[in-house]
Amino acid sequence: MKKFEIAVIPGDGIGKEVVPAALTVLNTAAEVHGGIRFDFTEFPWSCDYYLKHGQMMPDDGLQILQGFDAIFLGAVGNPRLVPDHISLWGLLIKIRREFEQVINIRPAKCFKGLCSPLVNPNDFDLIVVRENSEGEYSEVGGRIHRGEDELAIQNAVFTRKGTERAMRYAFELAQKRRGHVTSATKSNGIFHSMPFWDEVFNEVKQDYPDVATASIHIDALAAFFVTRPQMFDVIVASNLFGDILTDLGGAIMGSIGIAPAANINLNGKYPSMFEPVHGSAPDIYGKGIANPIGQIWTAKMMLDHFGEEELGNKILKVIEEVTEAGVKTPDMGGSASTREVTGEICRRLKAL
The missing domain is CATH 3.40.718.10 (Isopropylmalate Dehydrogenase)
Structure with missing residues (x-):
């Protein structure tokens, strides 16, 4: 036993x-x-x-x-x-x-007996793989001055090791599911970390030719969670993006309580x-x-x-x-x- x-x-x-x-x-x-x-x-x-x-x-x-x-x-x-x-x-x-x-995983699916707020949830069944150790939630930064000159700096930290680790976990999970990985990015607005994220994703996906991929900016991706969540299988995301997407995943199921x-x-x-x-x-x-x-x-x-x-x-x-x-x-x-x-x-x- x-x-x-x-x-x-x-x-x-x-x-x-x-x-x-x-x-x-x-x-x-x-x-x-x-x-x-x-x-x-x-x-x-x-x-x-x-x-x-x-x-x-x-x-x-x-x-x-x-x-x-x-x-x-x-x-x-x-x-x-x-x-x-x-x-x-x-x-x-x-x-x-x-x-x-270092990895946080959160599933969301069209749940039997639960009324999704979506008009047509289309039996969505997805899982978000969130990088869980660095990214936007790093402790690097600080505050100086007080009053009108007060300044707060929060540094996002993305290492190749941490980024690649999350992505490989997502690809291996997709191989056991429906064979598709979506990368959550924002390389059109975040100048350094997100282009780096995209580069690592493009390198990693070469090792998984049997898995289809997409790279979608986080704002559009959040909208697609509402308009067509059935298009997603596995989503890999940074710490902040993954955190936000998974709360949205709970919302489209109909209750974050589940x-x-x-x-x-x-x-x-x-x-x-x-x-x-x-x-x-x-x-x-x-x-x-x-x-x-x-x-x-x-x-x-x-x-x-x-x-x-x-x-x-x-x-x-x-x-x-x-x-x-x-x-x-x-x-x-x-x-x-x-x-x-x-x-x-x-x-x-x-x-x-």
């Missing part, structure tokens, strides 16, 4: 509601499968932890996490009490950067981390109506990462059966609670 050691960080707000729901589904899936087992170790690191201890995680937090097979994260943030730049850089981004989780994500470490030195795209939603925390699907779909991506794609696909199939049957939380136009949606998914999993 395979055993997977998972570090669980529910975090803030609805993370504390949807993470237990996803763990219930994972345990049910393990029972159905019969050949795997999960050992979950929960850590209370969050904004509440920060208010008590002055930091989002203990000094040896990364050393503690390093020994796990994966990290399963709920949500981070409570901006009323802790500024976002403290909560995110003290936990989520700290883990991403120091564990070399969108999953994975932060992937490629060298095997550290665990990868799995988290939904939605935030902590403090306005609905405690009401029992948080949508658990984003966290459960994220669990499916973690199973894929472990090589358990068949079981992961069963979970996604059941999720869509449940939404199609009308068992949905209020954000999806339904009236079901978090517990009811989770229970119906587990019931159908057991019936497989």
